Amino acid sequence: MKKLMLGNEAFARGLYEAGCTVVSSYPGTPSTEITEEVAKYDEIYAEWAPNEKVAMEAALGASIAGARAFCGMKHVGLNVAADPLYTAAYTGVNGGLVIAVADDQGMHSSQNEQDSRHHAIAAKVPMLEPSDSTECRDFVKLAYEISEDFDTPVIVRMSTRVAHSQSIVETYDRQQPELKEYTKNPQKYVMMPAYARGRHVFVEERTNKLIEYAETSSINRVEISDKAEFGVITNGAAYQYVKEALGDRVSVLKLGMVNPMPEKLIRDFAAKYDRIVVVEELDGIIESHCRNIGVTNVEGKAIFGCIGEINQSVIAEKLLGEKKDFAELDDAIPVRPPVMCAGCPHRGLFYNLKKLGVTVSGDIGCYTLGAAAPLNAMDTTICMGASISALHGFNKARGAESEHKSVAVIGDSTFMHSGMTGLVNIAYNNSNSTVIIVDNSITGMTGHQQNPTTGKNLKGDPAAAVNLEELCKAIGIKRVRVVDPYHLAETEAAIKEELAVDEASVIISRRPCALLKYVKHNAPFKVEADKCVGCKMCMKLGCPAISMKDGKAVIDHTQCVGCGICKEQCKIGAII
Amino acid sequence: METKSIMIVGVGGQGSLLASRLLGNVLLAQGYDVKVSEVHGMSQRGGSVVTYVKYGDKVYSPVIEKGEADAVISFELLEAARCLPYLKKGGTLITSTQQIDPMPVITGAMEYPADLAAKLEAAGADVTAVDALTLAEEAGTSKASNVVLMGVLSAKTDFPEELWQNALEQCVPPKFLELNKKAFELGRNAAKK
Numbered sequence: 019m020k021k022l023m024l025g026n027e028a029f030a031r032g033l034y035e036a037g038c039t040v041v042s043s044y045p046g047t048p049s050t051e052i053t054e055e056v057a058k059y060d061e062i063y064a065e066w067a068p069n070e071k072v073a074m075e076a077a078l079g080a081s082i083a084g085a086r087a088f089c090g091m092k093h094v095g096l097n098v099a100a101d102p103l104y105t106a107a108y109t110g111v112n113g114g115l116v117i118a119v120a121d122d123q124g125m126h127s128s129q130n131e132q133d134s135r136h137h138a139i140a141a142k143v144p145m146l147e148p149s150d151s152t153e154c155r156d157f158v159k160l161a162y163e164i165s166e167d168f169d170t171p172v173i174v175r176m177s178t179r180v181a182h183s184q185s186i187v188e189t190y191d192r193q194q195p196e197l198k199e200y201t202k203n204p205q206k207y208v209m210m211p212a213y214a215r216g217r218h219v220f221v222e223e224r225t226n227k228l229i230e231y232a233e234t235s236s237i238n239r240v241e242i243s244d245k246a247e248f249g250v251i252t253n254g255a256a257y258q259y260v261k262e263a264l265g266d267r268v269s270v271l272k273l274g275m276v277n278p279m280p281e282k283l284i285r286d287f288a289a290k291y292d293r294i295v296v297v298e299e300l301d302g303i304i305e306s307h308c309r310n311i312g313v314t315n316v317e318g319k320a321i322f323g324c325i326g327e328i329n330q331s332v333i334a335e336k337l338l339g340e341k342k343d344f345a346e347l348d349d350a351i352p353v354r355p356p357v358m359c360a361g362c363p364h365r366g367l368f369y370n371l372k373k374l375g376v377t378v379s380g381d382i383g384c385y386t387l388g389a390a391a392p393l394n395a396m397d398t399t400i401c402m403g404a405s406i407s408a409l410h411g412f413n414k415a416r417g418a419e420s421e422h423k424s425v426a427v428i429g430d431s432t433f434m435h436s437g438m439t440g441l442v443n444i445a446y447n448n449s450n451s452t453v454i455i456v457d458n459s460i461t462g463m464t465g466h467q468q469n470p471t472t473g474k475n476l477k478g479d480p481a482a483a484v485n486l487e488e489l490c491k492a493i494g495i496k497r498v499r500v501v502d503p504y505h506l507a508e509t510e511a512a513i514k515e516e517l518a519v520d521e522a523s524v525i526i527s528r529r530p531c532a533l534l535k536y537v538k539h540n541a542p543f544k545v546e547a548d549k550c551v552g553c554k555m556c557m558k559l560g561c562p563a564i565s566m567k568d569g570k571a572v573i574d575h576t577q578c579v580g581c582g583i584c585k586e587q588c589k590i591g592a593i594i
Numbered sequence: 595m596e597t598k599s600i601m602i603v604g605v606g607g608q609g610s611l612l613a614s615r616l617l618g619n620v621l622l623a624q625g626y627d628v629k630v631s632e633v634h635g636m637s638q639r640g641g642s643v644v645t646y647v648k649y650g651d652k653v654y655s656p657v658i659e660k661g662e663a664d665a666v667i668s669f670e671l672l673e674a675a676r677c678l679p680y681l682k683k684g685g686t687l688i689t690s691t692q693q694i695d696p697m698p699v700i701t702g703a704m705e706y707p708a709d710l711a712a713k714l715e716a717a718g719a720d721v722t723a724v725d726a727l728t729l730a731e732e733a734g735t736s737k738a739s740n741v742v743l744m745g746v747l748s749a750k751t752d753f754p755e756e757l758w759q760n761a762l763e764q765c766v767p768p769k770f771l772e773l774n775k776k777a778f779e780l781g782r783n784a785a786k787k
Binding site: 020022048126127150178179182183184185186255258259261262263329330331342343344345346347349350351352353354355356357358359384387390391392463554557560562564565566574576 | 640662
């Protein structure tokens with residue numbers, strides 16, 4: 019059957035067809051749908067783990083036990099999972115182990131633009147990179163073969179454009195999974211120095227064999243054109259841009275395996291043309307490899323740079339000097355940045371933080387939007403979990419002066435991911451820090467995934483729910499309280515009290531995400547125009563449903579969910 | 595056939611996903627190679643959202659760049675103006691007349707530009723402006739503006755109407771099907787006027 023599939027959906031189809039039976043992942047744009055789609059197959063056990071490190075270890079355990087296993091994450095997630103990855107490279111596998119890492123060229127939904135190929139090189143594991151949905155399906159199946167034939171985890175590198183583009187995929191039957199026999203083998207699986215030394219030798223030999231494989235595997239493909247003016251070496255999404263912009267004006271070497279890379283194949287291709295251009299997004303890894311193996315007629319990063327996405331227009335302009343014609347209006351078009359939704363429970367909290375003028379150590383999630391105008395209530399955002407640990411360091415550096423006017427803000431899922439250990443540090447090392455957990459009962463930004471606090475698992479079945487209050491107390495925080503961010507005055511009072519005390523405290527700002535299906539909305543509020551004096555107090559909330567028309571506030575009834583914080587904010591009672 | 599490019603643009607939450615699925619289904623049924631591409635994640639939170647739909651004998655790049663779109667379908671007027679540079683000179687521009695203030699307008703830092711439909715026409719685009727929100731509410735829900743605009747597109751293209759009806763049946767849950775069929779028809783008729 020032929021179907022339009024997202025790259026991520028086709029990836030999941032590949033896992034199904036390859037006979038994968040155990041999946042453990044952590045959500046992260048643009049990787050999330052792989053695991054959501056795979057969860058729809060009843061034959062596959064699939065779960066959200068609390069973080070990528072736990073997910074990778076769970077998948078490795080399943081692999082050692084003899085199953086074909088999978089673990090998916092975004093690029094920054096691989097930093098968290100790097101520890102097990104680098105040693106899984108030594109242990110190798112029993113059942114095949116495939117890891118998806120989705121890079122976000124252009125940073126559509128990420129805090130940095132790192133190139134995951136560096137991890138594959140450093141960990142010494144093979145990495146494949148598909149260019150469209152069909153290749154996602156095919157490369158996953160090949161990755162399992164490579165994993166088992168070469169005794170190695172295999173990374174499949176995705177990118178935003180491959181993960182989130184739909185193209186036509188034909189589906190096939192599932193290969194019946196076979197649970198391989200597990201035999202105790204400490205020399206292979208107990209990585210203490212005496213055994214690990216032996217495995218490092220194995221890893222280096224394996225890399226040499228993989229290079230030989232890369233020379234002849236059909237995954238690396240040469241497309242010769244009789245009309246070629248020069249040669250192009252490319253990978254991933256960039257291949258599609260090259261084909262669209264340059265067509266038969268170039269011959270192409272498409273690398274489907276980006277680590278390790280072939281040597282003879284590249285040298286032979288490069289020898290055919292005076293000029294070789296490497297078109298790769300982010301860092302110049304293929305280009306450097308070409309130079310390392312003695313190919314000198316190569317260009318790449320000097321033309322394209324290492325920032326953001328490449329596309330067909332960039333290639334046409336830089337290599338052919340062609341530019342498309344288009345029209346533009348003279349008017350300044352206001353930007354439309356993402357905003358907290360109407361009824362977002364985070365709004366009431368961040369409004370108060372702005373009003374109190376506190377320093378906010380932020381984290382990763384929808385609430386990062388608290389940094390944007392008009393709330394502007396965030397000072398730092400680094401990585402998952404950093405809000406709590408960085409606040410502790412900030413307070414240790416600046417002392418009491420900071421302790422009484424700084425908070426950390428972290429979501430429920432992010433707290434489970436890597437906030438807990440930071441809170442242990444606060445309790446253990448005795449800092450008077452105030453931590454606010456914004457508990458909206460879901461992993462919001464990535465599109466509503468369950469997590470250990472929600473009481474449901476990935477498949478939607480009932481699961482044990484972590485009790486945040488009890489957890490914080492068990493960690494050693496004595497002052498733990500819960501507020502409803504829809505009540506502005508109550509929330510403000512709680513923040514003031516906890517900042518004033520000379521001990522660590524946790525405020526749980528609890529209200530489910532307004533977009534959750536089970537959340538019942540109130541009737542929309544409206545502004546009584548004859549009462550409204552145009553003071554714009556309601557506008558300070560930054561609600562997308564409220565705007566000013568002819569000097570009076572207006573509430574858009576299609577957006578308003580009746581959260582009521584504007585009603586509390588309106589001191590003259592014009593909002594009803 | 596040379597590759598054709600259609601952009602669907604709007605504000606996060608306006609339902610561009612269903613619109614692109616409908617269009618993708620119609621193109622697939624016509625036997626084309628098809629790519630549909632969008633960006634998920636942060637931009638969906640009330641920000642500008644863009645979906646690229648490309649079809650032809652063989653489609654390579656999933657994205658559409660400036661000066662490449664044969665048609666732009668916009669759920670919101672300001673987003674139509676934002677996407678004008680992506681439209682080929684004289685290309686088809688179908689837009690809802692709905693206006694949603696972005697944050698710089700809400701905070702008073704900027705103004706929502708006036709008379710955008712006329713300015714887009716003057717800039718050389720082949721503009722069809724439809725009050726999709728009112729038509730959607732007439733069909734039963736403000737959320738069906740997306741399907742109203744697909745109805746408009748159906749009248750501006752020559753794919754058999756039956757394919758659109760099949761796509762609606764495949765992509766819309768049964769309990770909302772009648773409502774969406776009505777929204778589609780209202781859009782289709784509005785385009786013919």
